[in-house]
Amino acid sequence: MTGTGPAGPPLVVLVGPPGAGKTTVGRLLADRLGVAYRDTDGDIETTAGKPIPEIFFDEGEPHFRELERAAVRDALAGHRGVLALGGGAVMDDGTRALLGGLPVVFLEVGLHDAVRRVGLDAPRPLLAVNPRQSWRQLMDARRPLYTEVARAVVSTDDRTPEDVADAVLDALQLKDA
Numbered sequence: 001m002t003g004t005g006p007a008g009p010p011l012v013v014l015v016g017p018p019g020a021g022k023t024t025v026g027r028l029l030a031d032r033l034g035v036a037y038r039d040t041d042g043d044i045e046t047t048a049g050k051p052i053p054e055i056f057f058d059e060g061e062p063h064f065r066e067l068e069r070a071a072v073r074d075a076l077a078g079h080r081g082v083l084a085l086g087g088g089a090v091m092d093d094g095t096r097a098l099l100g101g102l103p104v105v106f107l108e109v110g111l112h113d114a115v116r117r118v119g120l121d122a123p124r125p126l127l128a129v130n131p132r133q134s135w136r137q138l139m140d141a142r143r144p145l146y147t148e149v150a151r152a153v154v155s156t157d158d159r160t161p162e163d164v165a166d167a168v169l170d171a172l173q174l175k176d177a
């Protein structure tokens with residue numbers, strides 16, 4: 001959903017790698033908080049009028065990161081709900097700078113659970129070749145960045161999405177909100 005509901009900032013911003021459960025947990029959190037869920041990947045696809053793999057293919061990753069920065073800026077200003085960012089949003093300095101002071105939660109997942117969950121068959125352009133090795137390299141580069149922007153880090157390994165949602169609410173002290 002784009003541009004609906006009360007203006008931002010969001011109550012929860014989720015970051016983390018593909019398979020961390022941002023969408024699954026984000027939807028649960030939105031239900032629990034009685035607010036809307038929004039996903040910047042969805043916003044980008046709506047604005048560009050094509051799927052993300054096509055944007056990567058046609059215009060390249062740097063252009064995608066620019067579109068993503070603009071989508072994050074818009075969503076932070078216009079969405080007082082739960083917001084999930086794309087898995088690689090933290091790679092961009094400008095996007096990270098937008099996240100200062102916000103209730104950002106890093107959903108952590110290890111390689112084992114990530115592979116099991118994602119199945120690595122979905123259209124994820126950065127994991128298209130040798131997914132396990134790519135995922136490891138991607139996490140080595142990104143873990144410090146996810147941690148840098150996060151107010152809280154929540155592990156998702158061996159936890160149900162409901163338990164993860166619970167832990168996020170606890171970490172942000174939103175239980176009685």
Ligand SMILES: Nc1ncnc2c1ncn2[C@@H]1O[C@H](COP(=O)(O)OP(=O)(O)OP(=O)(O)O)[C@@H](O)[C@H]1O
Nearest residue numbers: 017018019020021022023024087117156159160161
């Ligand atoms: N805690 C969990 N335990 C088991 N399975 C999970 C958990 N969280 C998510 N999943 C499953 O893992 C898959 C990926 O989850 P999801 O799409 O929510 O991840 P994501 O972080 O949004 O990924 P992407 O970055 O690709 O958007 C889904 O099939 C989902 O049902």
Ligand SMILES: O=C(O)C1=C[C@@H](O)[C@@H](O)[C@H](O)C1
Nearest residue numbers: 041052086087088124125126
């Ligand atoms: O990890 C990444 O870099 C990406 C994750 C997805 O959410 C999309 O934003 C896109 O496929 C890039």
Ligand SMILES: [Mg+2]
Nearest residue numbers: 022023024084
């Ligand atoms: Mg998702």
